[in-house]
Amino acid sequence: MSDDVKNNVPNGMKKRGRPRAFDHAGALAAATQVFWEKGFEGASLDDLTGAMGINRPSLYSAFGDKRRLFIDALNYYGTHEGAKPMLAFDAEPDITKAIEAFLSAALETQMGSGGEAYGCLLGTCAPTVAARVEGVAECLEDLGERTRHGLVERLDAEKAKGSLPPGFQSGHGADLLLDMMQCQAHRVRCGQNPDRLRAQIPMRARAVLGCRDAD
Amino acid sequence: MSDDVKNNVPNGMKKRGRPRAFDHAGALAAATQVFWEKGFEGASLDDLTGAMGINRPSLYSAFGDKRRLFIDALNYYGTHEGAKPMLAFDAEPDITKAIEAFLSAALETQMGSGGEAYGCLLGTCAPTVAARVEGVAECLEDLGERTRHGLVERLDAEKAKGSLPPGFQSGHGADLLLDMMQCQAHRVRCGQNPDRLRAQIPMRARAVLGCRDAD
DNA sequence: ATTATTATTTACTGATAGGTACATAAGTAG
DNA sequence: CTACTTATGTACCTATCAGTAAATAATAAT
Numbered sequence: 001m002s003d004d005v006k007n008n009v010p011n012g013m014k015k016r017g018r019p020r021a022f023d024h025a026g027a028l029a030a031a032t033q034v035f036w037e038k039g040f041e042g043a044s045l046d047d048l049t050g051a052m053g054i055n056r057p058s059l060y061s062a063f064g065d066k067r068r069l070f071i072d073a074l075n076y077y078g079t080h081e082g083a084k085p086m087l088a089f090d091a092e093p094d095i096t097k098a099i100e101a102f103l104s105a106a107l108e109t110q111m112g113s114g115g116e117a118y119g120c121l122l123g124t125c126a127p128t129v130a131a132r133v134e135g136v137a138e139c140l141e142d143l144g145e146r147t148r149h150g151l152v153e154r155l156d157a158e159k160a161k162g163s164l165p166p167g168f169q170s171g172h173g174a175d176l177l178l179d180m181m182q183c184q185a186h187r188v189r190c191g192q193n194p195d196r197l198r199a200q201i202p203m204r205a206r207a208v209l210g211c212r213d214a215d
Numbered sequence: 216m217s218d219d220v221k222n223n224v225p226n227g228m229k230k231r232g233r234p235r236a237f238d239h240a241g242a243l244a245a246a247t248q249v250f251w252e253k254g255f256e257g258a259s260l261d262d263l264t265g266a267m268g269i270n271r272p273s274l275y276s277a278f279g280d281k282r283r284l285f286i287d288a289l290n291y292y293g294t295h296e297g298a299k300p301m302l303a304f305d306a307e308p309d310i311t312k313a314i315e316a317f318l319s320a321a322l323e324t325q326m327g328s329g330g331e332a333y334g335c336l337l338g339t340c341a342p343t344v345a346a347r348v349e350g351v352a353e354c355l356e357d358l359g360e361r362t363r364h365g366l367v368e369r370l371d372a373e374k375a376k377g378s379l380p381p382g383f384q385s386g387h388g389a390d391l392l393l394d395m396m397q398c399q400a401h402r403v404r405c406g407q408n409p410d411r412l413r414a415q416i417p418m419r420a421r422a423v424l425g426c427r428d429a430d
Numbered sequence: 431a432t433t434a435t436t437a438t439t440t441a442c443t444g445a446t447a448g449g450t451a452c453a454t455a456a457g458t459a460g
Numbered sequence: 461c462t463a464c465t466t467a468t469g470t471a472c473c474t475a476t477c478a479g480t481a482a483a484t485a486a487t488a489a490t
Binding site for chain 1: 478
C-alpha cells in the first residue's frame with residue numbers, strides 16, 4: 001500500500017481518480033448569483049459555466065443538469081442569503097425589534113452587496129417557473145415552511161411570555177411577515193427606491209403585531 | 216400633391232390594402248395568457264403564434280417584436296384582469312368591505328377562470344425580466360402608480376369623511392394593500408391553497424386599516 | 431509500471447430560439 | 461382593366477440553446 005501521508009488521509013479512503021479542480025460550493029454560489037439575476041430560462045449554460053469558471057462537462061458531472069443545478073441554487077440561497085433575515089430575527093430579544101430586524105435584513109439582502117437589487121431568488125425568479133420546472137414548487141414550499149415554522153415558534157413563545165396578547169394569531173402573523181419580505185423583494189426588483197421601503201418597516205412591524213382576533 | 220379624395224371615402228374611411236384577417240385585441244389577449252403562464256423567456260414565438268392563431272409575419276407586422284408584444288400584454292393585463300380588483304374596490308361604499316373586495320377580486324383573478332393559478336403577470340413574470348427587457352420596469356411603475364393613486368384618493372376621502380382616523384397614512388395603507396395583492400399572487404403561483412388566503416383577507420384588511428401614526 | 435477511475439478539455443450534436451425574404455392573396459384607387 | 465397597398469403563408473436565416481462524445485490528464489490501487 002502506498003504512503004497516504006502526503007494526502008493527509010492516513011487510513012481512510014482517499015477518492016480515486018483525478019481530483020476536482022474547482023470548489024463545489026464556490027461554483028454553486030456563482031451559479032446562484034446568475035440565476036438570481038437572470039432567472040431560470042434567462043440564465044444560459046454559457047452564463048453559468050462562465051460565472052462558475054468551469055466547462056460544461058464539469059457542470060453536468062457535478063450538478064446533473066440545469067434543472068438540478070437550479071434546485072441546488074434555490075437551496076443554497078435559502079440557507080445563505082435567504083437565511084439572514086431569520087438570523088437577524090432570532091438575534092433580537094425584543095419581538096417588535098426582531099420583526100423590524102427581519103425586514104431590514106431582508107431588504108439588505110435583496111439589495112445585494114453592491115446595489116444590484118435583484119430582489120429575492122425564491123420570491124421572484126423561482127415562482128415564474130414553479131409550475132413548469134419539476135421540483136421547484138416543492139423546494140419553495142419546503143424552504144418557506146421552514147422559515148414560517150421558526151417565526152411561529154417565536155411568536156407563540158412571546159405570547160406565552162405575555163409580550164404578545166393572548167388573541168394574537170401567530171400563524172397569520174408569520175404569514176404576513178413572510179409576505180412583507182416577499183413584497184420588499186418585488187418592489188426592489190422593480191427598481192423602487194429602498195429608502196421608501198426602509199421607512200415603512202416600523203409601520204409594517206406594527207401591522208404584523210396587530211394580527212389578533214377581531215372584536 | 217394629390218387631393219384628399221385619395222383618402223376620403225364617401226361612406227366611411229376604408230383602409231387600403233388587404234384587410235387584417237385576425238382580431239387584434241383577441242390576439243393580444245391570447246398572447247397575454249401565454250406570457251402569464253410561461254413568462255417572457257419561457258414563451259416562445261411558436262407558443263405565441265399558436266395561441267394567437269396567426270403566423271409570425273402577422274405578429275411582427277402587428278406588434279413589432281416579442282419585446283413590444285410583451286409590453287402590450289402587460290398593459291392589456293393591467294387594464295383587464297389586472298383592473299378588476301380596483302373595480303371591486305370602487306364599487307363597495309364601506310371602506311373595510313372595499314379593501315376586502317379588492318383582495319378577493321385579486322385572488323379570483325389570480326386563480327384564473329378555470330383554476331390555472333398563474334398568479335399575476337405583473338407581479339411575478341414581469342419583475343423577473345424587469346431589469347433586462349427594455350420598457351418593462353417603466354410599464355410596471357406606470358401601472359402600479361395608477362392603481363396606487365386610485366387607492367390613495369379613496370383613502371384620503373374616507374379620512375375626510377371621518378370613517379378613517381385623522382392619523383391614518385393613506386400612502387402607506389395603499390402600498391400595503393398593493394403588496395398584499397402581490398403576495399397573494401406569489402403564494403397562488405407557488406401552489407398554495409387559495410382557501411387559506413381567502414380566510415386571511417379580513418385580518419389583512421384590518422392590518423391595512425391600522426396604518427396610522429405610531430403613538 | 432500498469433491499470434482503473436475520475437475530471438477536464440475540445441469540439442460537436444440536433445433542436446429550437448427570434449426574426450425575415452419572398453411570393454402570393456385581397457383589398458382600394460384611378 | 462392596371463397600379464398600388466397591405467396582409468398572409470411558406471420557407472428560410474443565423475444564433476443560440478441544452479446537452480454529450482471522445483480524447484486527454486491526473487490521481488489512486490495493484
